[in-house]
Amino acid sequence: MPVTPSPLRYPGGKTAITPMVTSIIQANNLRTAHYVEPYAGGAGLALSLLFNNVISHIHLNDLDISIWSFWHSIINHTEEFIELINTTNVTIDEWHIQKDIQDKKESVDSLTLGFSSFFLNRTNRSGIIQKAGVIGGLEQKSKYTLDCRFNKSNLIEKIRKISSYSEFIHIYNMDAIDFIHNIEARGDRTFYCIDPPYFVKGQSLYTNFYEPNNHQDLAGVIGRIQGKWMLTYDYAEEIKQLYSNYRKFYFSLNYSAAEKKKGTELLVVSPRLRIPNSLNIQRATC
Structure with a gap:
């Protein structure tokens, strides 16, 4: 398991995908964009990117x-x-x-x-x-x-x-969908890294878990984002269907909730986001 810069232990934390996200940010020249996480949680990924000078500011929201x-x-x-x-x-x-x-x-x-x-x-x-x-x-x-x-x-x-x-870290306490609307209204150059509550086991892990209709509402909002975005989820057929019109990939992630094991996660990306071939991640079927 990678050493996280976050003081929090978090189910489904994404520190491990820092190299992947770094490559995506660099391939799309997004260092100076506002990096936004609507579901910050432990924020290990965001902090890793900030500390390594991959991005210049992070906006962290958690309801x-x-x-x-x-x-x-x-x-x-x-x-x-x-x-x-x-x-x-x-x-x-x-x-x-x-x-x-x-x-x-x-x-x-x-x-x-x-x-x-x-x-x-x-x-x-x-x-x-x-x-x-x-x-x-x-x-x-x-x-x-x-x-x-x-x-x-x-x-x-x-x-x-x-x-x-601290001058490069901005903290918010909003509903994630309201937060996305708020960020979009500013008109800034933005890169969203969206990591919602898990579809399958969210209720057992998070205080603010999502019902199926919440995941559907989020998909509608993401579809209207003007900037570039990437979305990570547990690998569920229902989520694949929600994002059937977008490019999808899958990657492995180590889990530590209750028992240590390796699982498969889904990566969904916005139409204009370049995914470097060097990542060698596998395309998911629709």
Whole structure:
């Protein structure tokens, strides 16, 4: 598994496809375009591209207020967030406290909620904040305990690096379709990297999962985007049908939710987006 620059563990994270996306951006001369992710999640791919100077600005959106609060906090309240990391004990008692915060997220401030999201992401199985149990179980009798993914010094280093790029990172908390409309209205030169909730297992992985009609609505909006875009999905026949009029490819991705395995993902691209032959990715049949 590649080392991600993100402090978050995220189901279906796309850090591993950084080389592929880098090649696409370079082949289309998109470095100075506004790089946009309507479903930011862990944002490992976006951060990798920014840190490697492949793109100059990233626009990260997530409807989940828990995820948005994390990104907002580490960019705007970096030192306070790091102080919380340093002073918070990674224990089962603390896990219960942080879990309770998620249950009353409407009544807490963004720093408190952002840290709770971070704490649970690092201590829950597969990084799933609200739909998974704690690593090692409540009795902590497993070989792996809840602090096994909570290397404080390493995580603080990642957060400081992200903070140092804050002028190039723009954070939003909007419905993805509204966000795309908002970006389109600006008229800027834009490259969208769209990674929606999975079609098949989305409900078990994400707080804001999609029903089939939501995927269909998104397809309609993507079809009206003026700029260049790429879309990644789990490999499902229903998704292939939704995007039957576009070029599609498939690629392998390692999954770590519940069990480590390699899966096949679908890549859909806009009509004018050049895909370098050097990528050697296989065209998907319609």
